[in-house]
Amino acid sequence: MLALSVHNLSVQYQQQKVLENVHFQVPKGSITGIIGPNGAGKSTLMKAILGLVPITEGKVDVLEQPFTQQKDLIGYVPQRSEVDWDFPINALDVVLMGRYKHFKRFRPISKQEKDLAMSFLKEIGMEAYANRQISQLSGGQQQRVFLARALAQNTPIYFMDEPFAGVDAATEKMMIQLMKQWKNDGKTVIIVHHDLQTVQEYFDHVLLLNKKTICCGKTRDVFHPQNIERTYGGSLTFPPSIAGNSL
Template sequence: MKPVVVENLTVAYQKKPVLSNVSFEVPEGKLIGIIGPNGAGKSTLIKAILGLIPKAAGEIKIYDKKYRAKDRVVGYVPQRGSVDWDFPTNALDVVLMGRYGHVGWFKRPGKKDTEIAMECLKKVGMEEYASRQISQLSGGQQQRVFLARALAQDAKVYFMDEPFVGVDAATERAIIELLNELKRQGKTVLVVHHDLQTVKEYFDHVILLNVNTVAAGATEEVFTLENLHRTYGGKLSFLEKDQLVVEQK
């Protein structure tokens, strides 16, 4: 069974297609980059897979089953800009939210859950900030807390929406180390990503998206100049060999 299979997915806003007949499947235990220009539908794709927005057509399966929000098989890290960071809660409580799929929404997390949450904070270098209000954390620290929450879910498939945006170099290194650790554990991780320079370094598999699926497969086979031109069109510029710049308009 494939971790994620998407067949002919179409999502429309006010009758205008944002995604049109998108199809792909991903292998288990790999890091998968979702790559494409602004407005390509990358975040929409993740939200549609998770049932956060309605689809107009198509089929989505997680391990050969229709995904349900209460399933513990999936972990999600949203875009940092979409979160209300002024909500009055501390870092530990945010991470403990990742345990509700295991304890149930109407039960309080126990000692074991707190220990797991603290261990997840430690893995992202945030254990000393456990009692800090999330509004008092830097952007990179907030992102690490959300990654710790995803770890606490102990999922099989993770979806991460631009986890590297707005973080410093140290946090980016910490995040990619964490993603590789998840891969070593046999987890499957799909990441919306915008930096073309690091795609070959970070990902085993890529999905090139621009409303439609341009290409999907192993990075060495799919991440080609021809496919990038098809994905970005005239927005793709070249500085020198193997170095790319995307001019977003």
């Protein structure tokens, strides 16, 4: 079963096409990386799929149904730069935001929900910071809190925009281990990513993008120097793990 199908998606800003006829599929129970140079439209693509920016043409299916019918099945972790870190909210409240669809209207948040949110913070090693205002956390700690919010959403599909940016090595390792556990549980994770050296380790599928689809498929089949050069243009220096993967 396909977790995501994108059909000929285009996005246009002020008469200029930012994305053109992007098409790709993501199988259920996979970790897929969206890879491309700066300005390739990676974040715009993710936002367009999620309905956060208007699509000029094309369509999106989630679990083989139109996105509009399935949007509640998607969890989203935005780029850190898009979050107002000065907003007066603590770590526990951020995680509780992931549970809002389970709350009863006009009722106080139950102790059960607060305990559940605390359990997610504990899972990612942040329970001691539950009452800490998010602006007082380090970049890695902030990203862990948003990962806990994603856990609280408990959706079958997760979109993450540059989740490893600005985090320490220990946090990145913890995050990818958790995502691989999600995959083992049948969930699907789709990540905008920029570090070519970790692509083969982190992702079983990749979309190589530069305003249009360059190629998409299993990492072992499509992530090789020829396709990477087509995506980035010019001549690149590849680490040995990639250079040895040429066709």
